[in-house]
Amino acid sequence: MTDAILSLNDATLSLDGNAGRVDILKGITLDIARGETVGLVGPSGSGKSSLLMLMGGLERASSGSVMALGHDLTTLGEDALARFRRNHMGVVFQSFHLIATMTALENVATPLELAGAKDAFERAEAELQAVGLGDRVNHYPAQMSGGEQQRVALARAAAPRPDILLADEPTGNLDGVTGQAIMDILFGLRDRHGSTLVLVTHAPELAERCDRVVRLQDGKVLADSFERAAE
């Protein structure tokens, strides 16, 4: 794949735990094309979220390389990684991870502000309007439901119009109906901004909405629908 926006080459991740060193990812090689939507699936503990963290530079690979937009994330320092994310990436988590001491508007405006956008608040407000929270801009996370908090998190991830959107089980903490609505918004945002979307999910119906599904097991890629299609 020549125009890969994300490219992992024999990437491994080992972490030191109480029970000793654990190999979480074992030689992942994967290319993801610009504009592609990829679903990462697999049983619990298979390494899906860890792989997503590696792609976002939130975790550093123990060996191998992780290239994003031509940058090797394994060689960048903490601050360079932060700068890279604010310019090119948006991340959504299962537990939303909003800053409790900030209102919805402030949460969404923060990455824009960090990126130096002069119109951070105007754009943040527009993004909140787009996810249907135009009337909750001044509410704090604790004053919102789980679904509303996840919509704020989505708006926050999408507001800087990132090249890459990473979502780690964004509906995992939500009921079916709310989860469905969140996914509609997520895919809508992705379509609107043309971002590449990598989505970790347990739900087969969500994975089916992706262009491509990568199945992980025991830290390795077990199956890749792209490769199957290529064959």
Next chain:
Amino acid sequence: MSLAIASRIARRELSGGLKGFRVFLACLALGVGAIAAIGSVRESIRGGLDREGAIILGGDAALQLTYRFAEPEERAWIDARAEAVSEQVDFRSLAVFGTGETAERGLTQVKGIDNVYPLYGAVSLDPAITLPDALADRDGRPGAVMDPVLIARLGIEVGEAFRLGEQEFTLTAALIAEPDSAAAGFALGPRTMVRTTSLENSGLIQPGTLFETEYKLRLAENTDLDALREAAETEITGARWRDKRNGAPGVAEFVDRLGSFLVLVGLAGLAVGGVGVSSAVRAYLGEKTEVIATLKTLGAESRTIFLSYFIQIGVLTLAGVGLGLILGAIVPIAFAPLIEARLPVPAAVTLYPMPLLEAALYGVLAALIFTIWPLAQTEDVRAATLFRDVGTAGQGWPRARWIVVTLALFAALVALAAGFSGLVSLTVWSAAGMAAAFIVLVAAAWAVRMLAKRIARLRAIRGKSAARLALGSVGGPGGEAVSVVLSLGLGLTVLAAVGQIDSNLRGAIERDLPDIAPSFFMVDIQPNQLETFRASLAANPAVSDVQSAPMLRGIITKINGRPAAEVAGDHWVLQGDRGVTYSANAPDDAVVTHGAWWPADYSGPPQVSFATEEALEMGLSLGDNITVNILGRDITAEVTSLREVDFSTAGIGFIMSMNPSALQAAPHSHIATVYADAEAEGAILRDVSNTYPNITAIRVKDAIERVSDVLAGIAAAITYGALATLVTGGVVLIGAAAAGVRARTYEAAILKTLGASRRTILTSFALRSAILGVAAGAVAIVAGGLAGWAVMTFVMDTDYFFEPVSAALIVSGGVFATLFAGLAFAWGPLAARPAQVLRARE
């Protein structure tokens, strides 16, 4: 039933360890420890004064006379009642070393003794010779010993000669310890000790000169001191009695008052610690919300749950108080040699149960006051919390009954402190001040939050990520604003108040002096010296003014025929002897407010003009008769006028002035104030002491320095007390910062995910600390200033001036402390990998 279950639940929960309670235990232990230590030292001094009462006093009892020795029949009366009697004479003089231009002069408090001195205790000399040896004649001159401070000041060495009045002495040793020095009270000059007999030719003890004599008595063991006192006071007119039960009443009272005041400062420390205690309990119960909800789901009643946590906090309180008591008991004992060395009075440092009990009661009450609200809020946790995230639970007001319980506990604490200290009004005012500071600080924390929230939303702040993050954090829900502003603010308020009082006290001495203060007070000027003395000074171009007045000293014994104390209580004018003068005409600057001055040639029955303010305080009015004992003779005079006396001018001011014929015949001397150029003071001192060896010149500058030294000592003791408060504040601050590490780590992880650099995050953390530090410091300046104003205005009865330097130091201290605590705990959050932090929260 519920108590048994609650105890079991409490035991199970406590078995999880005390990890979250380090700050709780430290705050309580420090607060209780400081109070226990202060109380123990105070008790040690009391114990020392009691144990060595006879040594401190120099006898089992002492009779003091002003201006005179006991008459032969009085002495016989004393001798008949004591196993041994030591006669001492005490007065101020100038010690002169050398001659001519290079002579050195130093003000000294001379003590003349007999062969029997000391009845109790021992004098310690360097070289280690006996006192009789030291005072025996050397080189044809009587021997003398001197305080090392005076030896250094004069530059004299052992074996050299010096002069007191007209008598030369040989310095034979340095006076290292004088057993009865504490009983002597405040002295302007260091001690010189000689034989009384060797003073005969000094010209210093003449009729009318200012001296005091004291007769120290060794009594049979079973002597009825009260009966002897009564008899002595009847038999010997004007005699003042002291006995070993309270050998140094001034010192004992001073130690009691200072100790009690320091305990109040310690209570402020306990209040600061209370904030930490409260925060720790809140944090602990916050983590237990799920446990409480689960217990409720399983059928536990609110009462059972409340009791369970009450027992847990109770056990921890006892542990904290216990630690504090151990600290408070051990520290004074461990530092006993240091404490004893620095105190001018003996201290019996050992374990005293009463101050420990006092500190324990304060600790338990304070812990109850500060934990009852968070504990009460366990009642509001609902089982539904398990299914819904109720982030704001436990933030509101508790139920009314808990507010009543808290107020009752607070009242009990204040009542206890008032009872123990005996300083009822000071305690009540301090408590009110603390409560007010508390309310002001909570209000300030709220205002800071609101302001931060508002500023964070200003257009101008947009784009300044670090500033907005900091402001958002201070203004947002669940922040640390209240606990930080409260704990640091309270600590800084105490320190600011002490700073303001300290600098105002120091400043008051200089400020309250008139623009042109006299250079010298000259005392013991004999009537036959007055004219030439005045003339020689008037001829000196460096002298701008000399004022003089006749001076006698007397004790007011009766008012309208009744004992004076019955009429005017313990007014200061009645405590000890007072200066009395006489004058045919009203002085030029006198303002007669009531009645009229006697005619210049008046020679009828004695009349007295009394100082207006003091007369009104004592309930005196025109026509009243006051009896003043002067030189053993009672003079009864009618109050015929009241006049303003301004003691703040540092000039000559007398409470009582009589018509000349009432006093003129009595032996007396004159006092003078000399106004001169500062650079001429040395020469004037030299001339006067050379020409009139009997005249004692007290340099005003030296006297002020001596008073300043005493005040500085008191201020230092108070500052140490306040520092204990600040240390507790520091622990609370560090506790708050440590408790916030988890939240900061999480926040830093999110911010890194959103693209924030570590510099931005660190700046934001530093800014929020600085905002809270400035807020706490600003409130501390206002609250401390108010406290300083109240103390200076109502207690010290002087003007208050805001002192900006210590205030600025307080604010910078506050900012630095919060910055330090905040940043010290920022490295962990900054270094943490976002993925691990965020996944731990999934």
